[in-house]
Amino acid sequence: MAAEAQKIRLIRVPFAVGTSRPGNEQGADSFMEAGLGRTIRNLGWELTEEILSGEENVKEISRLLAERVRQAVEEGAFPLVLGGDHSVTIGTWAGLTNRSANLGLVWFDAHPTLLTADTSTTGYANEMALATILGKSGLNMPGTGRIRPENIVFIGLRDVQPSEREWIRAEGFTCFTMHEIDRLGIEKVVESALRIAGDGTDGIHVSLDADVLDPLEAPGVDSAVPGGLFFREAHFAFELLAESGLITSMDVSEVNPFLDEKRRTSKLISGLIASLLGKKIL
Ligand code: MG
Numbered sequence: 001m002a003a004e005a006q007k008i009r010l011i012r013v014p015f016a017v018g019t020s021r022p023g024n025e026q027g028a029d030s031f032m033e034a035g036l037g038r039t040i041r042n043l044g045w046e047l048t049e050e051i052l053s054g055e056e057n058v059k060e061i062s063r064l065l066a067e068r069v070r071q072a073v074e075e076g077a078f079p080l081v082l083g084g085d086h087s088v089t090i091g092t093w094a095g096l097t098n099r100s101a102n103l104g105l106v107w108f109d110a111h112p113t114l115l116t117a118d119t120s121t122t123g124y125a126n127e128m129a130l131a132t133i134l135g136k137s138g139l140n141m142p143g144t145g146r147i148r149p150e151n152i153v154f155i156g157l158r159d160v161q162p163s164e165r166e167w168i169r170a171e172g173f174t175c176f177t178m179h180e181i182d183r184l185g186i187e188k189v190v191e192s193a194l195r196i197a198g199d200g201t202d203g204i205h206v207s208l209d210a211d212v213l214d215p216l217e218a219p220g221v222d223s224a225v226p227g228g229l230f231f232r233e234a235h236f237a238f239e240l241l242a243e244s245g246l247i248t249s250m251d252v253s254e255v256n257p258f259l260d261e262k263r264r265t266s267k268l269i270s271g272l273i274a275s276l277l278g279k280k281i282l
Contacts, residue, residue: 069095097145220260
């Protein structure tokens, strides 16, 4: 069970203004339709839900979301943010770190999202999410709180642009690409990730981009990249995160129900959220 919180504040962000294609705005609803609310309650959590509404740009959504996340933290609830595209992490992080909380970050994604206003060819914020949190994307966004590069861990990278590769090398971010996952196995990878993200921090935020999963099992994403995490590998990872008791918040993004097949992606992601929140086989 994740660190101490008995309450979950589930915040739906039904927008996809940080990306180019329609569909991500319905991601959060697709998890609820897959029964996520009931699953969370059945795990013993006290669940409150809210939905952001009425906003049309990433900056304003991020500002509102940060406020909601900050309130959830102050009430002692576990913030669970359901996007939307990956730009939801910008507002989430701003809210989490508002009171100078010192958090580690585990980033599950095929992409590092370290493009900037200069290096992105599309200009969409979901490609620049972590660069924005680090204050270096060139996007004008709500101020994010502290983030220490040594407590950031990537898991599942396999589509990295040259400028991102340079940045990762220069900054020394810990990256468990699919190569390291193949070599070490997901158990060692997650154990190392927990140690690194948890070193000297008050908790760990998990950011889950659905495209970290293999598109054979999770086809409902805009930026599908072959060669990702498989069903059991991903579940085992999230079960290990739950066992650690170190995870204090989570955001989920990049599910596009328009591209999904028989809700496979929504169901798989909902299952991973449940694993993180303590669901076990027995
Ligand atoms: Mg991605």
